[in-house]
Amino acid sequence: MKRWTGxxxxxxxxxxxxxxxxxxxxxxxxxxxxxxxxAQALVREAALIGENTLVTLVEILLGLVLGAGLGVAxxxxxxxxxxxxxxxxxxxxxSQAIPVFALAPVLTLWFGYGLxxxxxxxxLIVYFPVASAFYDGLSGTPRGLIDLARVMGASRGRIMTRxxxxxxxxxxxxxxxLAAVYAPIGAVIGEWVGASKGLGYLxxxxxxxxxxxxxxxxxxxxxxxxxxxxxxxxxxCTKLLSRxxxxxxxxxxx
Amino acid sequence: xxGRALFGPLALTIPAGEWTxxxxxxxxxxxxxxxxxAGLEIGGVFDGDITFADAPASPAPVAYxxxxxxxxxxxxxxxxxxxxARLRGETPDHARAARLIxxxxxxxxxxxxxxxxxxxxxxxxxxxxxLMEDRPVxxxxxxxxxxxxxxxxxxxxxxxxxxxxxxxxxxxxxxxxAARLARTIYILDERGLxxxxxxxxxxxxxxxxxxxxxxxxxxxRTLSEPA
Numbered sequence: 263m264k265r266w267t268g269x270x271x272x273x274x275x276x277x278x279x280x281x282x283x284x285x286x287x288x289x290x291x292x293x294x295x296x297x298x299x300x301a302q303a304l305v306r307e308a309a310l311i312g313e314n315t316l317v318t319l320v321e322i323l324l325g326l327v328l329g330a331g332l333g334v335a336x337x338x339x340x341x342x343x344x345x346x347x348x349x350x351x352x353x354x355x356x357s358q359a360i361p362v363f364a365l366a367p368v369l370t371l372w373f374g375y376g377l378x379x380x381x382x383x384x385x386l387i388v389y390f391p392v393a394s395a396f397y398d399g400l401s402g403t404p405r406g407l408i409d410l411a412r413v414m415g416a417s418r419g420r421i422m423t424r425x426x427x428x429x430x431x432x433x434x435x436x437x438x439x440l441a442a443v444y445a446p447i448g449a450v451i452g453e454w455v456g457a458s459k460g461l462g463y464l465x466x467x468x469x470x471x472x473x474x475x476x477x478x479x480x481x482x483x484x485x486x487x488x489x490x491x492x493x494x495x496x497x498x499c500t501k502l503l504s505r506x507x508x509x510x511x512x513x514x515x516x
Numbered sequence: 517x518x519g520r521a522l523f524g525p526l527a528l529t530i531p532a533g534e535w536t537x538x539x540x541x542x543x544x545x546x547x548x549x550x551x552x553x554a555g556l557e558i559g560g561v562f563d564g565d566i567t568f569a570d571a572p573a574s575p576a577p578v579a580y581x582x583x584x585x586x587x588x589x590x591x592x593x594x595x596x597x598x599x600x601a602r603l604r605g606e607t608p609d610h611a612r613a614a615r616l617i618x619x620x621x622x623x624x625x626x627x628x629x630x631x632x633x634x635x636x637x638x639x640x641x642x643x644x645x646x647l648m649e650d651r652p653v654x655x656x657x658x659x660x661x662x663x664x665x666x667x668x669x670x671x672x673x674x675x676x677x678x679x680x681x682x683x684x685x686x687x688x689x690x691x692x693x694a695a696r697l698a699r700t701i702y703i704l705d706e707r708g709l710x711x712x713x714x715x716x717x718x719x720x721x722x723x724x725x726x727x728x729x730x731x732x733x734x735x736x737r738t739l740s741e742p743a
Binding site: 404406407409410411412413414415416417420421424425428429431506 | 605
């Protein structure tokens with residue numbers, strides 16, 4: 263597995279640097295614990311971390327599915343309806359001027375302290391990249407393909423399902439890859455504003471009790487979860503796209 | 517277009533069952549005429565009539581082939597050849613598709629995606645798809661102009677053979693192509709639309725036959741005359 267050597271080496275170097283800084287600067291463990299201490303906390307509090315991870319994971323997945331679904335539906339609607347383009351598109355663009363984080367307290371006010379505001383938060387943060395990437399793909403369908411389909415007698419609906427949507431799938435994949443990274447941000451922000459469960463809540467709780475090793479352990483789990491989510495979505499998109507076009511649909515870099 | 521007339525009044529009659537070439541420099545509106553016949557948007561206002569002798573004008577009884585192959589990258593050759601039926605919600609006739617793919621010489625590539633084909637093979641696939649549509653009128657918008665000389669000559673011969681008996685309107689800027697394939701030649705330039713005589717012999721003519729070369733030279737001179 264050659265492609266794993268790079269990431270593994272980088273991780274080892276980063277951990278060594280981290281431990282090195284802790285040794286050299288001699289930081290107190292309630293400011294910056296070393297990786298070993300964090301690993302101990304991870305094992306010691308495994309049950310607590312696991313329980314909260316599950317909550318955050320559910321928020322992320324639900325947010326991702328609902329947000330991506332809404333985004334896809336919006337993109338198709340925008341592409342089919344000139345009226346929607348006139349009225350919804352400017353609103354959509356303007357809505358991006360509002361920092362989603364600023365909405366978190368309002369969402370908590372409206373939806374309470376349970377799962378709902380976190381999921382709404384993740385939905386909001388996932389929705390726009392998916393909608394805009396997919397809409398770009400739908401509008402960017404080569405003119406000639408649509409003309410050809412029209413001459414062949416295709417209805418507007420079939421031009422959408424058989425020409426535009428397939429042509430826009432690589433763009434949708436780009437949007438989903440972004441969404442996979444954004445969704446955890448939404449969930450955690452939601453938890454910070456008001457929650458009694460979840461990794462974001464656990465981090466605040468640990469911070470408040472100077473259990474910085476536990477906070478880092480929760481952060482570590484969150485990061486791993488995001489990376490795995492991103493990798494899974496990447497893998498699924500690449501697999502599906504390569505079957506779709508006979509070539510790799512993987513864009514370069516991030 | 518943009519408040520400006522693309523072309524003045526013109527009348528174009530295309531004889532049934534044979535090849536008509538519409539020759540002219542780039543930008544005079546050849547493709548626009550073709551799009552009008554196909555019933556496609558032209559980004560302007562069209563005031564006039566398009567009639568087909570034996571068929572209603574809508575839906576236009578035409579099949580359309582363009583300079584770029586317009587193959588769907590996510591479908592293999594068979595999928596592309598049969599796309600018309602699926603776009604209309606019909607069941608494709610796979611036996612007929614296989615026969616047409618064989619006629620254009622792509623049987624071995626039938627399960628390949630367009631990205632893995634050469635330029636000539638892609639245009640063959642596009643030709644098979646055009647034939648699959650089985651329409652009386654075939655509109656060709658410079659379908660051979662992006663090919664190298666030898667492949668172009670082969671494609672012209674193949675298309676002439678497989679489209680025998682159909683009404684073909686070929687838009688081209690290449691006098692040699694018109695001299696080789698046309699039964700009727702129209703020239704569209706800044707002065708408007710006028711006809712020009714093709715060689716006496718029936719198409720398809722040899723690339724290097726004296727009458728083909730003579731016609732090609734004559735067409736070239738007409739196109740080169742100052743407006």
